[in-house]
Amino acid sequence: KQDVVKIQAAVATAPSTPLDIRELELDEPRADEVTVRLVASGVCHTDAIVRDQWYPVPLPAVLGHEGSGIVTAVGAAVTDLAVGDSVVLAPASCGVCEQCITGHPQYCVDFYALNFGGSRTDGSSSLTSDGERISSNFFGQSSFATFTNVSARNAVKVAGDAPLELLGPLGCGIMTGSGAVLNVLRPAAGESIAIFGTGAVGLAGMLAAVAAGATTIIMVDIVPERLDFALELGATHTVNSREVDPVERIREITGGQGVQYALDTTGVPPVFAQMTKSLAIRGHGALVGAAKLGTEAPFDIGSLLTSGITVSMVVEGDSVPREFIPRLIALYERGLFPFDKLVKRYEFADINTAFEDSESGVTIKPVLVF
Ligand code: NAD
Ligand code: ZN
Structure with a gap:
């Protein structure tokens, strides 16, 4: 049994209030999950509107939904990812409803609960702060954190030499x-x-x-x-x-x-x-x-x-992330989709500046690097 991991995460506590970077505890990955060490996370307009409670994700919460990183642990039932894999995180979907099985996972019948519920499907959160529950699983990932547990289904494996620092936004805004x-x-x-x-x-x-x-x-x-x-x-x-x-x-x-x-x-x-x-x-x-x-x-x-x-x-572009994200990377690598020109890098500690610059329009796509 792996110990609870201490992580650094940006916590949204109230509408229109800066995020607070704190130490939290991350529980161990469930059988169908992987733990990911975040390398980078994009900031999307949707993070700000959820912080401001346009969609009622229970606060306090760790937001962030354009994560990219490296798998550091895999649950017992995960067969298609391994420790060390590079992944881009995408929205969560159930995989078994009519929309998921016909190739439209962004309309999964459980999309709202899985991505905005602030918890896993069993109602548990993977995050606590000195015993206080913090909402997790935002867009299936809560990526404003140094580590996260995600369902293996919403992790898209990419080549080991792919520019991970850049790729997070492919999981939401760019997609x-x-x-x-x-x-x-x-x-x-x-x-x-x-x-x-x-x-x-x-x-x-x-x-x-x-x-x-x-x-x-x-x-x-x-x-x-x-x-x-x-x-x-x-x-x-x-x-x-x-x-x-x-x-x-x-x-x-x-x-x-x-x-x-x-x-x-x-x-x-x-x-x-x-x-x-x-x-x-x-x-x-x-x-x-x-x-x-x-x-x-x-x-x-x-x-x-x-x-x-x-x-x-x-x-989310009606995308099947494991099919669509590799296509975007292939286009980018051939010079046909230069989305890197939209990106500006920020240190994780400067997350609130990144939010302000996104809001004011100074920066088109902020990406936090950990
Ligand atoms: P953004 O704020 O960077 O861009 C919005 C642009 O709209 C800005 O350039 C702004 O100047 C312009 N604008 C605002 N009012 C306008 C008006 N009256 N006429 C013309 N232009 C106007 O945001 P973004 O990151 O590009 O995201 C765009 C939207 O997409 C947000 O609402 C975001 O929440 C949403 N979003 C939706 C999904 C989805 O799955 N449907 C996914 C990601 C983001
Ligand atoms: Zn988004």
Whole structure:
């Protein structure tokens, strides 16, 4: 029997309050789990909105859901991972429900409980602070910590020489944007797409659209610096929606037709409406931006019916992580998906600065290194 491991972790204690780095106790991995020593963890907008309790994960909690690291222990029932393996962590899914067995684990019937419940499925938490229970298993991983226990199912093995320090965000923000484009919208070479929001998710979607060969790639945001950066990385057009009506401008750019695909990464109701109105006949739009539970968006069913458009709600790019993450790494290694340009490194001790820089937009994708 392995002893309880002392770890350093960033604890979210209350909404809009800085995370507190403390020593916690991590219990031993269950039969189906592995212990991972985190090498790095990305910071995602979703960490901040959960700290602020838009989704009611019980606090205190260790958040973090873009972890990458090295396996240091394996449970007795784990057959596909070994000590020393390099892994990227992905959201948890049950593996046996209808959505999981048909290749859509991001819609697992237990997704909410497994990723936002603050515990394992048996209700236990792997983390305590001097005997006080701390919520664990955030997105199946709680990666703002030096070590974590995760179900082997949500660990994606990658090559031993892969750049682990960089790869954590593939497990959420980067997978969300690129998966929405490559798995759901699927633009073909020569087609058009508009992406609302040029944060990590929107820019990952944009890089995926470039890789897929889309030839009209319109990025919409309200921050000029972000739009300039999008142009450098492959956007063909940018629209500052604070200055011009993005629906009109997108119609102009596309010769009056509208775009064949669109992605809303903002979760802002008027932006969702703009996305639906910017689509061409039989176009396909997807929402990935998160909004508070209960948020409603205007949707002109009168005008849009005859346009034949499709609108999808997409979680985590509808990805199968063990299939999709290796594809993203292969694209990155061939120079076709330079998501490293979105990343800035921070020491773990500077986690609250990383949150502030993500919030203010100074940094697109902060990655904490341990
Ligand atoms: P981000 O804050 O870096 O980017 C959002 C961008 O939207 C910013 O550049 C901002 O300037 C822009 N924006 C805000 N209001 C706007 C408006 N009215 N018009 C145009 N642009 C506007 O965030 P991110 O990391 O890219 O994440 C985007 C969203 O995706 C967040 O809501 C996050 O919680 C969510 N998310 C969802 C999933 C999922 O599975 N669906 C996964 C990860 C993240
Ligand atoms: Zn995320």
